[in-house]
Amino acid sequence: MKKLVVSALALALSSGLAMAEDKTVRLGTEGAYAPYNFINDAGEVDGFEREVGDELCARAELTCEWVTNEWDSIIPNLVSGNYDVIIAGMSITAERDEVIDFTQNYTQPDPSAYLATSADADISGGVVAAQSNTIQAAFIAESGNTLVEFATPEETIAAVRNGEADAVLADKAFLTPIAAEDGDLVMLDQEELIGGGVGLGLRESDTELKAKLDAAIESMKADGSLNALLEKWEIGPGF
Incomplete structure (x- = not known):
C-alpha cells in the first residue's frame, strides 16, 4: 500500500501544473451509475452529478468540460493528469484519501x-x-x-x-x-450504512481548486439548492 501511495503522489507532483496551464477544468465521471451519472440518449453525461458539477463550476467561475472514464482506472487517471476532478459517486474513505484528496461531501452517506x-x-x-x-x-x-x-x-x-x-x-x-x-x-x-458520503476527488497538489469547489459546495448547501437536487434525483437524505 505504501508503494502505491508513493507512486501516486509522484505522479500527482508531475501533473500538478496541469490545471494552471489549462484554464479548463476537466471533470471525470463514469457515466454508468444512474442516478448519479449516466449517458443519456443524446450521448451526453447526465444525472445528479452532471447538474451538481455544472452548478459548482458556475459558482466557482470555472470553465469545465466532462470526461468519461472506466471506474477501475478512475483514480490512476486523475493522478496522471487525464482530468482534474473525479465526480463519480465516489465515497470518501481513508484508503482513497491516502492517494488523492477530497472536497467536503455533497451527499450524506447513502444506504x-x-x-x-x-x-x-x-x-x-x-x-x-x-x-x-x-x-x-x-x-x-x-x-x-x-x-x-x-x-x-x-x-x-x-x-x-x-x-x-x-x-x-x-x-x-x-x-x-x-x-x-x-x-x-x-x-x-x-x-x-457504509462510507462517509460522496465527495469530489482531486490531486493532492490542487489545493486552490479544492478551496474553490469546497466554497461552491458550501454555498449550495446554504441556499438549499443541493438539497433540491438530492430530492429531484431521489438520493439519500439532505443536509
Whole structure:
C-alpha cells in the first residue's frame, strides 16, 4: 500500500501544473451509475452529478468540460493528469484519501442495499456481487461473505439475474429504479450504512481548486439548492 501511495503522489507532483496551464477544468465521471451519472440518449453525461458539477463550476467561475472514464482506472487517471476532478459517486474513505484528496461531501452517506431474485436470498452464506473497487466490495470482503466482483454496475445486476450471485450490494439509489422496473428482482429489507458520503476527488497538489469547489459546495448547501437536487434525483437524505 505504501508503494502505491508513493507512486501516486509522484505522479500527482508531475501533473500538478496541469490545471494552471489549462484554464479548463476537466471533470471525470463514469457515466454508468444512474442516478448519479449516466449517458443519456443524446450521448451526453447526465444525472445528479452532471447538474451538481455544472452548478459548482458556475459558482466557482470555472470553465469545465466532462470526461468519461472506466471506474477501475478512475483514480490512476486523475493522478496522471487525464482530468482534474473525479465526480463519480465516489465515497470518501481513508484508503482513497491516502492517494488523492477530497472536497467536503455533497451527499450524506447513502444506504447500501441488496437486490436479489427472492426475498429470502441468502446474503450471509451465499454469493454477493459488487462492483470492483467500491465500498460495497470492501464491506462484503471484510464481512467474510463470498464476494464476486465485476467491472461495471450492469454486470453485477446480470450476475444476479443469471444465477452467478445470490444478491448484489450497491447504493440504494442505484438499485431502487432497477427493482421497480424488473418484476423478477426484489430489494431485501437489510441495508448497510457504509462510507462517509460522496465527495469530489482531486490531486493532492490542487489545493486552490479544492478551496474553490469546497466554497461552491458550501454555498449550495446554504441556499438549499443541493438539497433540491438530492430530492429531484431521489438520493439519500439532505443536509
